[in-house]
Amino acid sequence: MTARLENLKQALRTFGLDSIALNPGPSLTYLTGLCFHLSERPVVVIFTPDKPPVIVLPELEMLKVAGSPFQAFPYPENPAEWDGVFRKAVQSLGLDGKRIGVEPRALRLLEFRQVKNGAREAEFPDASRLVSSLRIKKDAGEIAAMRKAVKVAQSALEAILPLIKIGMTEKELAAELTVQLLRHGSQPEMPFSPILSTGPNSANPHASPSERKLQPGDLLVIDWGATVDGYISDLTRTFAVGEVDAEYRKIHQIVQEANAAGRAAARPGVQCAEVDKAAREVIEKAGYGQYFTHRTGHGIGMESHEDPYMRGDNEQLLEPGMAFTVEPGIYLPGRNGVRIEDNVVITEDGAECLSSLERNLIVV
Amino acid sequence: MTARLENLKQALRTFGLDSIALNPGPSLTYLTGLCFHLSERPVVVIFTPDKPPVIVLPELEMLKVAGSPFQAFPYPENPAEWDGVFRKAVQSLGLDGKRIGVEPRALRLLEFRQVKNGAREAEFPDASRLVSSLRIKKDAGEIAAMRKAVKVAQSALEAILPLIKIGMTEKELAAELTVQLLRHGSQPEMPFSPILSTGPNSANPHASPSERKLQPGDLLVIDWGATVDGYISDLTRTFAVGEVDAEYRKIHQIVQEANAAGRAAARPGVQCAEVDKAAREVIEKAGYGQYFTHRTGHGIGMESHEDPYMRGDNEQLLEPGMAFTVEPGIYLPGRNGVRIEDNVVITEDGAECLSSLERNLIVV
Numbered sequence: 001m002t003a004r005l006e007n008l009k010q011a012l013r014t015f016g017l018d019s020i021a022l023n024p025g026p027s028l029t030y031l032t033g034l035c036f037h038l039s040e041r042p043v044v045v046i047f048t049p050d051k052p053p054v055i056v057l058p059e060l061e062m063l064k065v066a067g068s069p070f071q072a073f074p075y076p077e078n079p080a081e082w083d084g085v086f087r088k089a090v091q092s093l094g095l096d097g098k099r100i101g102v103e104p105r106a107l108r109l110l111e112f113r114q115v116k117n118g119a120r121e122a123e124f125p126d127a128s129r130l131v132s133s134l135r136i137k138k139d140a141g142e143i144a145a146m147r148k149a150v151k152v153a154q155s156a157l158e159a160i161l162p163l164i165k166i167g168m169t170e171k172e173l174a175a176e177l178t179v180q181l182l183r184h185g186s187q188p189e190m191p192f193s194p195i196l197s198t199g200p201n202s203a204n205p206h207a208s209p210s211e212r213k214l215q216p217g218d219l220l221v222i223d224w225g226a227t228v229d230g231y232i233s234d235l236t237r238t239f240a241v242g243e244v245d246a247e248y249r250k251i252h253q254i255v256q257e258a259n260a261a262g263r264a265a266a267r268p269g270v271q272c273a274e275v276d277k278a279a280r281e282v283i284e285k286a287g288y289g290q291y292f293t294h295r296t297g298h299g300i301g302m303e304s305h306e307d308p309y310m311r312g313d314n315e316q317l318l319e320p321g322m323a324f325t326v327e328p329g330i331y332l333p334g335r336n337g338v339r340i341e342d343n344v345v346i347t348e349d350g351a352e353c354l355s356s357l358e359r360n361l362i363v364v
Numbered sequence: 365m366t367a368r369l370e371n372l373k374q375a376l377r378t379f380g381l382d383s384i385a386l387n388p389g390p391s392l393t394y395l396t397g398l399c400f401h402l403s404e405r406p407v408v409v410i411f412t413p414d415k416p417p418v419i420v421l422p423e424l425e426m427l428k429v430a431g432s433p434f435q436a437f438p439y440p441e442n443p444a445e446w447d448g449v450f451r452k453a454v455q456s457l458g459l460d461g462k463r464i465g466v467e468p469r470a471l472r473l474l475e476f477r478q479v480k481n482g483a484r485e486a487e488f489p490d491a492s493r494l495v496s497s498l499r500i501k502k503d504a505g506e507i508a509a510m511r512k513a514v515k516v517a518q519s520a521l522e523a524i525l526p527l528i529k530i531g532m533t534e535k536e537l538a539a540e541l542t543v544q545l546l547r548h549g550s551q552p553e554m555p556f557s558p559i560l561s562t563g564p565n566s567a568n569p570h571a572s573p574s575e576r577k578l579q580p581g582d583l584l585v586i587d588w589g590a591t592v593d594g595y596i597s598d599l600t601r602t603f604a605v606g607e608v609d610a611e612y613r614k615i616h617q618i619v620q621e622a623n624a625a626g627r628a629a630a631r632p633g634v635q636c637a638e639v640d641k642a643a644r645e646v647i648e649k650a651g652y653g654q655y656f657t658h659r660t661g662h663g664i665g666m667e668s669h670e671d672p673y674m675r676g677d678n679e680q681l682l683e684p685g686m687a688f689t690v691e692p693g694i695y696l697p698g699r700n701g702v703r704i705e706d707n708v709v710i711t712e713d714g715a716e717c718l719s720s721l722e723r724n725l726i727v728v
Binding site for chain 2: 035037039040059060061063064077078080102103104105106107108109110112113124174175178179182183188189190192193194204205206208293294295305306311312313333
């Protein structure tokens, strides 16, 4: 924690910020180890380069910061008293007129307005890049946790494969997969609820499991992940329910090649865009470019979507320690879809694929 | 959905708002049935009294609004293009200089700044009360879902009681409870991860399950809930691990009486503060007032914390259909804690307790 806070202080200077205000979430946990639920009771931590971090929190959470270096400003249950406590806390850092960085993707108006009340003339620039610069390159401990999260996810999937039967609903199968993820060691806070989609639903990349029953001839897309030691995995495999249409076998083969091409393009010094392009070209050349409707991948770590993003417009260079998904897909609207997703970490001289589950089309 | 949108339009007039802007979450789902994950891709729906709702969303989510009455503004994967799409969407409603209500507890700066870019001179008043006025009184369908969620939670707990053994860790027991919640029919999106806390950890009302092993003489607090049809339950029971200190039996008895007093005070026309007071008085009279460090309860429904809150300062009157927890506790710092929590719905002439699990101290 101390090293990470030192890096933060350095980054504040580099990015020209006087301070950064964080609410509960992965960035706060990364920097401090603190975990709070996002609730109706606002919690804010404000970091500056030269003073102890200030935390505003409910009195009944004070045990969490006992013995920590924080300057704590606890508030009682009555919301009428919160404004005053927040104002005092923010003012104690003398931030009015200063530059207080924020994470727009995480900070709610609930917390933002409280900070602003204590520093009315402050600016609140987007500090997402600063936070990303700290979190984007995973250290050995973080990679070890992701490796475990991949292993748990793979074992859980292997445990449900023999249970898949015609007539089961997507929801039933999703519940069973969730059970197996827990049994195999995932924390209950999973990166996302497993996506199990069949037939026409599989043509929607973001489908939720429904009451639709598995039918012969369906493709079955399973997109799932586990959380271990606070780090996640995020995998996808596509199965054939009995015999499927020849075109579905064909698009599966194309996506499998696109996945391999995306992984092969990943190495230090390469733009994220190149990974996207490598996978996309395979699909475009096969004539299905218009059916690959999303980016090729996203960063993973404490969150299931974080920097770096594998998008055609992203010129960010890959560096050792960066971890992300490679997940091309082809979605034929109203018919069926295919996605194959692996988890990759950039190494000193290439990339390591953390996931190893069979990618060939398996008939279930 | 149509009736709920009509109620919203009426409420906008009552609360003097020209519009309300919502991001993904329970309020949006309540009004429209739409479910989106909160992610790095902002989704906003803007409602006005006289035009179709406007939704800004990623192109790859368009299937979700196919055939709906929304005016959809989809944006592509490249974030550089999002600002323009948002600005066009907000400007299409002519909201500059108008009053656009927001939910500070839900709306992130990510979405807020996009809306503001399209209506720079607009005001953004807190519309939490408006949203609450729509959601706070549950209809028969919503109460039926909560009844099921209580039933699932109770069955899951009964399934793990025989498995509890000295030497198990809090985490192991929590994982088993999560598995049983799924097996008994909870949706994977649970209201919160079960809290299992023992010994000194049980004296922290918001503890997370740890590697601590169950020891003879511990109190064991289990706080858990299920989700069914999008509605939640939230229960707590406290157990004795073998023989426990006489004082722990005593505080359990006091909390049990406080829980009963809180439930007995709940009926239409009574202030929320009265429910808090009824429970708190029992604990104060027994000399443990300083160890009951939180409010007596919170509303439940689609969220595990929502209006109405059972706090000593809350003069809000209870009305039929309001649903909430009654959960007094006594926490002896560094030693042990007790909490007993039930779920109550206000009826026409009193209150119905949805939960029925044994409240006497059970030795496990």
